[in-house]
Amino acid sequence: MELDTSTLMFIFFILLLIVSIWKIYAFLPNKQLADDDTTDEAQNELNAIMIKTIQNHNENISIDELFVYMVENENFNKEKYWRFNKNRLNKLLESYYIKNPHANCIADIYKETKV
Template identity: 55%
Template sequence: MKMNTSTWMLIFFIILLVVSIWKIYAFLPNKPLADDDTTKESQEDLLKVILKVIKESDGELSHSELFMKVQDDENFDEKRFWRFNQNRLNQLLNYYHLENSHTSCIKDIYHDLKA
């Protein structure tokens, strides 16, 4: 049985297609990274630490003081939240304000937590 050129081309195309799909799949991340702090669970954990610090400080904090105290807290994991910065703090506070529309500042968050 002789195969013509188009049959050989189709066979090589299918083989190379399977190999290229396998190579792409091999390099895609299959599991989350240990230090990925962009997941919903990580953001919730970080927000819990922020709220704990606000509650312990009687709400008398500026954003920069809150940032420093969050980094100094014993529940703050520096390896997990290595990308935590002032902007991330502001984003999480804005998220909290959106979820709790009756709050507009750190003092309001403190009063909300005490209630």
């Protein structure tokens, strides 16, 4: 049985396609990383640290001071949140403001959570 050139090309194409799909799949992440700070649990933990930090300080705290105090907090895991920066803090504050529309600034968060 003699195979045609186009049949051989098609067989090699299918084989190489399977190998290339397997190689791509092998490099895709299959499990969650230990320092993944984008999960809901990590977001909730950062939110709790932020609120606790605001409660422990006065209502006139600036975003820069809040960032420094959050990083210095004993519950702040520096290995897990190594990507945490001021931009991330701003996103945390924005998400808090969206969930709580009556809060517009850090002073509002302080007054709301201090009660």
